[in-house]
Amino acid sequence: MIKFMLMVNRQGQTRLSRFYQPMELSRRTLLEADVVRCCLSRKKDECSFVEYKDFKLVYRQYAALYIVVGVTDNENELSVYELLHNFVEVLDKYFSRVSELDIMFNMDRVHVLLDEMIQNGLVVETNKSRLLAPLAALDKMAEG
Template sequence: MIKAILVFNNHGKPRLLRFYQHYTEEQQQQIVRETFHLVSRRDDDVCSFLEGGTLIGGSDYKLIYRHYATLYFVFCVDSSESELGILDLIQVFVETLDRCFENVCELDLIFHVDKVQYILAEIVMGGMVLETNMNDICSRFLEQDKLEKSENRVIPEEVEKVISVVLNR
């Protein structure tokens, strides 16, 4: 089971956090700090798996990560998850973000956090993998985006109607 998904930059600033167990905010911050400390100190030519710290799940916990440009994508999982399967899932997540945002960058994760959370929720929910087909995920994302845009267009039209009614009084 996936216990947490952490995305942080080269300086340890969190850009996306999703915990599938309850932790206080202080515990979450400590988990991010410890995870950044463990992952950032590793060379790029070593494997992307390591035994986790003591904060999530004790000894039954592994960190599986990928480093892309300025971002670390880290999945904290228990021993029932396949390391290679999670690496593939990270790749699916990153490629899906890249398709949906057309060359995703760190700023997309900052300014479009709701859309990134939506994409992540299409892939993983409650610590379990739901979908790995990028085409399906992207089409659902585009449908949701169209729906949001159509709802945003309705509001200004309604506002115009109310303003014209008020001004005509």
């Protein structure tokens, strides 16, 4: 099960944060800072899976952004790793070469996409055309 998903830049600034289990805001902030520090300090040739406290971290770097997912111990790390890639591919398709600025200025669209993929910490959809359908509907409504 997925506990949280973070998207941070190289400076450690959080660009996206979604928690699937309730957590106090103060604990959430500390957890984010610690997780980001842990992932950013790793070298490129090190594994993208990290044992962290009572769960695992799966992260992937895309240009200047890191996407970090906290999962339970019984979750398959490789499937989560591929989920991250699928998420970025869908963002890339929607924004046509997604950038950090696209994410910052279209946070609502990114959250819609993420909510279509993951609900209550479980992956519910990975098909790219099905994931993009709600965004296309929103864009159509905005135009007309």
